[in-house]
Amino acid sequence: MNWEQELAEQMSGSSDYVQQQLRIGENVYTVCYLECLVEANYIQDEIVEKLADPACRFPFHTLETTPEAIEAILYGNLVIYSHAEQVLYVANGTGMETRNVQESENESSLRGPRDGFVESVSTNLSLIRRRYPDPELKVDIRQIGRRTKTKVALAYINGIVNPVILDEVKTRLSTMDIDGVMDSGTVEQWIEDSWYSPFPQTQYTESPARVLHMLLEGRIAIIVDGSPFVLIVPVTFSMLFQAPDDYYERWMIGSAIRIIRITGASIALILPSLYIALISYHPGMIPTQLALTISAARAEVPFPSFLEAVFMEATLEMLREAGLRLPKIMGQTIGIVGGLVIGQSAVEAGIVSPVLVIVVAITAISSFLVPAYNGAIALRLLRFPLMLLAGSLGLFGLILGILAILAHLVSLKSFGINYFSPLVPYRPSDWKDMFVRAPLPYLRDRPEILHPQDKKRMDLHKRKKGW
Amino acid sequence: MRKSPVSRLFALLMLPVLLTGCWDRVEIQDRLFVLAAGIDKNVQKEQKRSYYEFTAQLVEPRALSGKVSLPNVSPVWNPTSSGPSIFECIRLMATRVARQPYYEHLQAIIIGEELAKEGIDRSLDLFYRDHESRRKIKLIIAKGKAKEALYVKPRLMPLPGRYISKLTEEGESKTARLPATTSIGEFSRNFHNGENSILPAIRVEQNEVKMAGGAIMRGDRLIGWLSDHEIKTLRWINGTFSKGDEVIVKLTDADERPSFITMEVKGARSTVKTSVENGKPVITLLIRGEGNIAEDGFGNKPTMEKIKKKEEQINHALKQRVEKLIAMMQQKHGIDIFGFGEEFRRFQYAYWKAHKHEWDALFKEAEIRIDVQTFIRRYGQFK
Known part of the structure; x- marks a missing residue:
C-alpha cells in the first residue's frame, strides 16, 4: 500500500495535518507534519534551504515503517519522502512551545540555584x-x-x-x-x-x-x-523537613532552621487536640494562673472546646484553600475577611475564645514551616482525627492517635526503604542529616539506609585542621 | 465498597470511641477552682453529727479578669460546711455552689490549731486518696482558726489562697524560716513511716498572714510550736538550709557598744554519724556551711586572721543554738524531729530493730556531739 495514502488515512480527521509536495529543482519531496507543532518559517528557512543545497546530504535519519513515521509526526517532527531516492526521512522539528526556565514559585530558596524545571x-x-x-x-x-x-x-x-x-x-x-x-x-x-x-x-x-x-x-x-x-x-519521613537551603547555608543555620521546622510540624499536628484535651478533660495540667485566665476567657463560649476548635480549624482550612485558587489581587480580601471578620468578630461575638484564636494562628503558621507541601497537608489532615480523639477521650485519646500514627509510619515503606528510618530501624550514623544538618565533613558517608554502591562521599585527609 | 477484614475491624474499633460520649468531659469554665481549703474543728456542740468545719476558697476567674463588674460577683468566695467527714462537707458544699468544685489546682490546706491538737491524719485522708488532689499541696498549721486565714485580704494579690501558698514557698526557699517539709505528700510519708514532722505555721493578722515558724507534730498531733529562729537552727541540723539566710553573732566592740557580724549563708550540709556506746545511741553531727559577710559591725579591713576569727565566732554561736534546740527537744518535748531515728534505721539496723518502739525515749538520753564548721568565701568590697 502506498505509504502516502496510509499516512493520510491514519491522520484523517485532523485538520492540522499537512501533507504537501515540494518541487525543488528536479527533485520532488513530500513533506508531512502537524501544522500546530511545526512553524511555517522553519520549513521555509531550514528544510527547503537544505533540500535545495545539492552539496548538503540529508542530515536526517531514515525511517522504515509507517507507525514510526506517524509517531515522529505526532512528536512534532517532519517526515520527508524523497521521490527520487524512495526513502523516508525524518527531520527534527523545532520542538513544542515550552515555558522558559525560570525561578520556581512553589519552591523558592533564599540561597542556592534559582532555575526550576519546566514542562518539557x-x-x-x-x-x-x-x-x-x-x-x-x-x-x-x-x-x-x-x-x-x-x-x-x-x-x-x-x-x-x-x-x-x-x-x-x-x-x-x-x-x-x-x-x-x-x-x-x-x-x-x-x-x-x-x-x-x-x-x-x-x-x-x-x-x-x-x-x-x-x-x-x-x-x-x-x-x-x-x-x-x-x-x-x-x-524517608525525615526528608519532609529538609529544604535545599539547609545544605547551601552553613550548618548551624541549617540545623537551627530544621529544628524549628520539626517543632513546627509537631505543633501543627497536636496543638489543637492538646488544647481540647486540656480544656475539656485535664485542666489540672495547666498552670494555675493560666487555667484561671483561660477559664475567664472561655466563660461566655457556648460550645465545648471540641466544636469550637473544629469550627475554627475548618475555617482556617477553607480560608487557605480559598486563597490558593484566588488571583493574587483578591488575596487581600481573604486576609481581611479571615483575619478581621472571622478572627476578631468571632471572639467579640463570644463564639470562640481568644485563646483558641491564638492556638489556631500558631497551628497555621507552624503548618507552613514544613517545606514539603504534600507532607504538610498530611499533617494538617491528621490533625482532625486527633482532635476527634482528644474531644472524646482526652489526653488518652490523643496519645492513642499519636501511637497509631507512629505505628503506621514505622510500618510504612518507600521502595523497600523503611519510611521512618533512620529512627526505626535504628541507624544512628544517618542521624547526622536528620534533626540537624551536621557540618560538611561529618556528612562524609552517603545515607546508609539506601545501601549505595559507593559509600564515601568525600575524602577528608587533604583537608587540614586549623588552616 | 470493598469490605476487607481490616476495614471492618477498624469500624469496630471506632465504635467504642462514639460510645464514650465525651465521658468525664467538663469544660474548664464549668469547673470551680478551689485554691485553698481550711479545716477546723467544729466547736458548736449542738450539732452532734458534725466534727469538721470545712472552708473552701472558690475562685471566679471572670471577676478576676474584670469581665464581670457586677457588685455582687466577687472573685473569691469562702463557703463553709460542716459534717462528720471531709467528703460529706465537700458534697454539702455542692448543694450551695452551682458548679463542680475542682481540686486539682488546690494550693494549700490549712488546718486550725484545735483540730491539729487532736490529730490531722483523718482529715487529710480524702486528700491522700482522691485523684484530684496532688501530693504537692502545701500543708500549713494555723495558729487559731484556719478559716480566718482564707478571709485575709492581701494587699498585693487578689487571691488569698495563692498568697498563702506563695508565702510558704518563698519562706521555705529564700529565708529558711519555714520548715523544709511542707506538702501533704511529705507529711503522709513521714507519718506513715512513724516519724514526726515539723509543718509550717502561720499566724493571721488583720490584712496579712505571717509565717510563724513551725508546728511540732508528734505523729499527726500538734504538741508545740517552734519559732522561726528555731526553724533556722533545725534546717542547719538537717542540712536543708537553702540560700540567702543569715547568721548573726553579737559581740561588743572596744567602746562597749553592741556590734553584729552577719553572714549570708550560701549553702549548708550536715552529716550524721551514728554509733551505739554502752547500749546508748550516740550521734555525731557535723555541720558545714559557707557564705559571705553581709554586714560587719567592726568595719575593719579583712585579713586572713580576722576572717578566721570571725569564722570561729560564727561556729561558736551556731553550735550554741544547735545545742539549745536539741536540748529543748530532748527535755521539753521528748521527740525526735531531726530524723536521727532514720539514720539509725539505715546504719545501725540491728539496734534500731530492737529499739524502734522506744526510740523517742532513747533519743532523750542520746549523747549528741556537735561540730560546726563555716567558711567565709567573700567579704565584699567596701571602699
Missing part, C-alpha cells in the same frame, strides 16, 4: 545533565500511557545507586498501564507503596540542584514529560 522532559534533562557532565549519569527514557505515550525518564547515577532499588523502580514503572499521564502525580500514585497512607512516599521538587543532590545520595529521579515536578524515590 528534554529541557529538564538538560538542566540535570549540565550539572553532571559524566557518562555515569544514566537516563532511561520510556513511554508510559496507553494513549498519551508520555515520555518518562528515569535518572540515576550508576555506581552510586543501589541496583535493588533501581530494579524495583523499573519494575513498578513497567507495570504502568493507564490511558494518560498528565503529571508526575499520576506516576507517583501508581508506583507508591501504600494508597491508604496520608504520607507521601515520593518527594517532588522543581529544583535541578536538589535532584542532583538526591542522585548523589543514591536516590532515583523520575522525570515526566509535561510536568515541572520531578519525583524522587525512595524517600
Whole structure:
C-alpha cells in the first residue's frame, strides 16, 4: 500500500495535518507534519534551504515503517519522502512551545540555584545533565500511557545507586498501564507503596540542584514529560523537613532552621487536640494562673472546646484553600475577611475564645514551616482525627492517635526503604542529616539506609585542621 | 465498597470511641477552682453529727479578669460546711455552689490549731486518696482558726489562697524560716513511716498572714510550736538550709557598744554519724556551711586572721543554738524531729530493730556531739 495514502488515512480527521509536495529543482519531496507543532518559517528557512543545497546530504535519519513515521509526526517532527531516492526521512522539528526556565514559585530558596524545571522532559534533562557532565549519569527514557505515550525518564547515577532499588523502580514503572499521564502525580500514585497512607512516599521538587543532590545520595529521579515536578524515590519521613537551603547555608543555620521546622510540624499536628484535651478533660495540667485566665476567657463560649476548635480549624482550612485558587489581587480580601471578620468578630461575638484564636494562628503558621507541601497537608489532615480523639477521650485519646500514627509510619515503606528510618530501624550514623544538618565533613558517608554502591562521599585527609 | 477484614475491624474499633460520649468531659469554665481549703474543728456542740468545719476558697476567674463588674460577683468566695467527714462537707458544699468544685489546682490546706491538737491524719485522708488532689499541696498549721486565714485580704494579690501558698514557698526557699517539709505528700510519708514532722505555721493578722515558724507534730498531733529562729537552727541540723539566710553573732566592740557580724549563708550540709556506746545511741553531727559577710559591725579591713576569727565566732554561736534546740527537744518535748531515728534505721539496723518502739525515749538520753564548721568565701568590697 502506498505509504502516502496510509499516512493520510491514519491522520484523517485532523485538520492540522499537512501533507504537501515540494518541487525543488528536479527533485520532488513530500513533506508531512502537524501544522500546530511545526512553524511555517522553519520549513521555509531550514528544510527547503537544505533540500535545495545539492552539496548538503540529508542530515536526517531514515525511517522504515509507517507507525514510526506517524509517531515522529505526532512528536512534532517532519517526515520527508524523497521521490527520487524512495526513502523516508525524518527531520527534527523545532520542538513544542515550552515555558522558559525560570525561578520556581512553589519552591523558592533564599540561597542556592534559582532555575526550576519546566514542562518539557528534554529541557529538564538538560538542566540535570549540565550539572553532571559524566557518562555515569544514566537516563532511561520510556513511554508510559496507553494513549498519551508520555515520555518518562528515569535518572540515576550508576555506581552510586543501589541496583535493588533501581530494579524495583523499573519494575513498578513497567507495570504502568493507564490511558494518560498528565503529571508526575499520576506516576507517583501508581508506583507508591501504600494508597491508604496520608504520607507521601515520593518527594517532588522543581529544583535541578536538589535532584542532583538526591542522585548523589543514591536516590532515583523520575522525570515526566509535561510536568515541572520531578519525583524522587525512595524517600524517608525525615526528608519532609529538609529544604535545599539547609545544605547551601552553613550548618548551624541549617540545623537551627530544621529544628524549628520539626517543632513546627509537631505543633501543627497536636496543638489543637492538646488544647481540647486540656480544656475539656485535664485542666489540672495547666498552670494555675493560666487555667484561671483561660477559664475567664472561655466563660461566655457556648460550645465545648471540641466544636469550637473544629469550627475554627475548618475555617482556617477553607480560608487557605480559598486563597490558593484566588488571583493574587483578591488575596487581600481573604486576609481581611479571615483575619478581621472571622478572627476578631468571632471572639467579640463570644463564639470562640481568644485563646483558641491564638492556638489556631500558631497551628497555621507552624503548618507552613514544613517545606514539603504534600507532607504538610498530611499533617494538617491528621490533625482532625486527633482532635476527634482528644474531644472524646482526652489526653488518652490523643496519645492513642499519636501511637497509631507512629505505628503506621514505622510500618510504612518507600521502595523497600523503611519510611521512618533512620529512627526505626535504628541507624544512628544517618542521624547526622536528620534533626540537624551536621557540618560538611561529618556528612562524609552517603545515607546508609539506601545501601549505595559507593559509600564515601568525600575524602577528608587533604583537608587540614586549623588552616 | 470493598469490605476487607481490616476495614471492618477498624469500624469496630471506632465504635467504642462514639460510645464514650465525651465521658468525664467538663469544660474548664464549668469547673470551680478551689485554691485553698481550711479545716477546723467544729466547736458548736449542738450539732452532734458534725466534727469538721470545712472552708473552701472558690475562685471566679471572670471577676478576676474584670469581665464581670457586677457588685455582687466577687472573685473569691469562702463557703463553709460542716459534717462528720471531709467528703460529706465537700458534697454539702455542692448543694450551695452551682458548679463542680475542682481540686486539682488546690494550693494549700490549712488546718486550725484545735483540730491539729487532736490529730490531722483523718482529715487529710480524702486528700491522700482522691485523684484530684496532688501530693504537692502545701500543708500549713494555723495558729487559731484556719478559716480566718482564707478571709485575709492581701494587699498585693487578689487571691488569698495563692498568697498563702506563695508565702510558704518563698519562706521555705529564700529565708529558711519555714520548715523544709511542707506538702501533704511529705507529711503522709513521714507519718506513715512513724516519724514526726515539723509543718509550717502561720499566724493571721488583720490584712496579712505571717509565717510563724513551725508546728511540732508528734505523729499527726500538734504538741508545740517552734519559732522561726528555731526553724533556722533545725534546717542547719538537717542540712536543708537553702540560700540567702543569715547568721548573726553579737559581740561588743572596744567602746562597749553592741556590734553584729552577719553572714549570708550560701549553702549548708550536715552529716550524721551514728554509733551505739554502752547500749546508748550516740550521734555525731557535723555541720558545714559557707557564705559571705553581709554586714560587719567592726568595719575593719579583712585579713586572713580576722576572717578566721570571725569564722570561729560564727561556729561558736551556731553550735550554741544547735545545742539549745536539741536540748529543748530532748527535755521539753521528748521527740525526735531531726530524723536521727532514720539514720539509725539505715546504719545501725540491728539496734534500731530492737529499739524502734522506744526510740523517742532513747533519743532523750542520746549523747549528741556537735561540730560546726563555716567558711567565709567573700567579704565584699567596701571602699
